[in-house]
Amino acid sequence: MSKLKGNLVIGQSGGPTAVINSSLAGVIQEAMKHDEITGMFGMVHGIMGMINEDFIDLGKQDPADIDGLRHTPSAALSSCRYKVSPNEYEKILEVLKKYNIRYFFYAGGNDSQDTAKKVSSIAKENNYELRAIGIPKTVDNDLPIIDHCPGYGSVARWLAIATRDAGLDTEAIGIVDNVKVIETMGRNTGWITASTALAKEHEDDAPHLIYLPEKPFEEERFLADVDRVYKKLGYVVITVCEGLVDKNGEYITASSRAIDTDKFGHRQLGGVAIYLCDLIANGLKIKARWDKPGTIQRVSMVCASNVDLEEAYMVGKMAVKYAVDGKTDYMVNLVRESGKEYKCTTDLVELEKVALGTKKVPDEFINAEGNYVTDAFIEYAKPLIGGDLPKYSRLKKIPVKL
Structure with missing residues (x-):
């Protein structure tokens, strides 16, 4: 296969994270190794940068900044x-031709893969050769x-630590503040909320109850769950997904304001913790009482998973390698290898199979009562957070005897 010479462009889309820049670094550093890539441009504000011809020259950056x-x-x-x-796709085609862009990379979720x-x-x-x-x-x-x-992996680690800390706080002050409800991000799936279970080291540790949008919410069952834990421990810590739904599939809480709905029709969620x-x-x-971390949970570097950072870098590098090898219309896929020791490699999956699709938390990861996760989920998620959580100490309750 003859080499396709031309410029590379990359954009970032959707919610910023702790590791998306690691993927960007992977793309840039790998692209520097291939002489068929003659220039590297960064789209400012994702695909909007392409439409507006608003680019950053990535080839002229300080290598130390790229590594950083x-x-x-x-x-x-x-x-x-x-x-x-x-x-606007006609305008995008014009820009591709004008800047001789032959390699197109787009980092993001469901909607972003559809854009790519x-x-x-x-x-x-239009018979324009492009590797996407x-x-x-x-x-x-x-x-x-x-x-x-x-x-x-990074948001899971952040929330596991935050939930464990909130659990210790509630346990300590439980005679005054009896119940803590923590609302996480997640929209239509409960993967993020489920990860709070990684906080638990012992049976009575927080979180005690977890509610995901995969299971319709029932008020009476919820109150019975809370009452049962409260009678046992004297306090309760609950984690809940912002996208919790009722038996009709309707959000328990969601903004109805037009300004809170994005271009893809996604309504801004929030308020379910207050409701509970x-x-x-x-x-x-x-x-x-309730806590809602907000967007800080998805972007904070303070608890970033080292596994997550390395895998994000790997998918960026591999995206360039696959494109240079002639692949197009794919997303880089992470594949978990079988075996006791965690290891992940890459292959490709067609963009049409992931664009606009949604993977729900499967039934085998949710307990029969719909108020917690299973051991199978813990086994799946634990390797992704990059090692054990910080070690805490507990005092033994040894009474004083006169």
């Missing part, structure tokens, strides 16, 4: 949540087929 991206959170190129209109697929399609329809590769990125961990998504606190107070006459 591997441990820098957020999205260095700036991100977006932008749905390209049909007429459509950019490739418009190039093909999607780079997986979403803390939601909901891309189909891939074992897990870069970004997930009110339910507990009114139904059980027990005081409940």
Whole structure:
């Protein structure tokens, strides 16, 4: 196969994470090894940068800064949540030709992979040779087929530590603040919320109850769950997904304001923790407080998983290798190898199989009562957070005897 010479462009889309810049570093550093890639451009604010011809010259950056991206959170190129209109794809084609862009990389989740697929399609329809590769990125961990998504291991580690800390706080002050409800991100899937179970080291440790959108929420069953744990321990820590739904599949809480709905029709979620606190107070006459970390959970570098960082870098490097080898219309896929020791490699999955798709938490990862996760989930998720959580000490309750 003859080499395809031309420039490379990369964009970052969707919510910034702790590791998406590690993928960017992987792309840049691998591209430098291939003489068929004559220049490297970064789209400012994702695909909007392509439409507006707003690029950063990545080839003229200080190598130390590029290497530093591997441990820098957020999205260095700036991100977006932008749905390209049909007429704008013609403009994208013009820009591809104008800048001789032959390698197109887009890092993001479900909607971003769809954008990469459509950019490739418009190039093909016009006989313009382009290699388009999607780079997986979403803390939601909901891309189909891939074992897990870069970004997930770090948000899982962050929330596991935060939940364990909240559990110790509630245990200590439980005679005053009896119940703590922690609301996590997650929209339509409960992968993020489920990861809080990694906080538990002993049977009575937090979290005591976990509620995911994969199982319809029932008020009476929820109150019975809370009452049971409270009677046993005298306090309760609950984690819940922002996208919790009722038996009709409707969000328990979601904004109805137009300004809170993005271009893909995603409504801003939030408020389910407040709703549950009110339910507990009114139904059980027990005081409940809530915590909602917000977007900091997805982007914080302080608890980033070393496994997540390395895998994010790997998918960036492999995206370039696959493209240079002639692959196009694929997303880089993470494949978990069998065996007792965790190991992950890459292959490719067609963009059309992941674009706009959603991977739910499977039934085998949720207990029969729908209020916690199973050991199978713990086995799946634990290797992704990059080692054990910090060690804490407990005092033995040895009474004083006169």
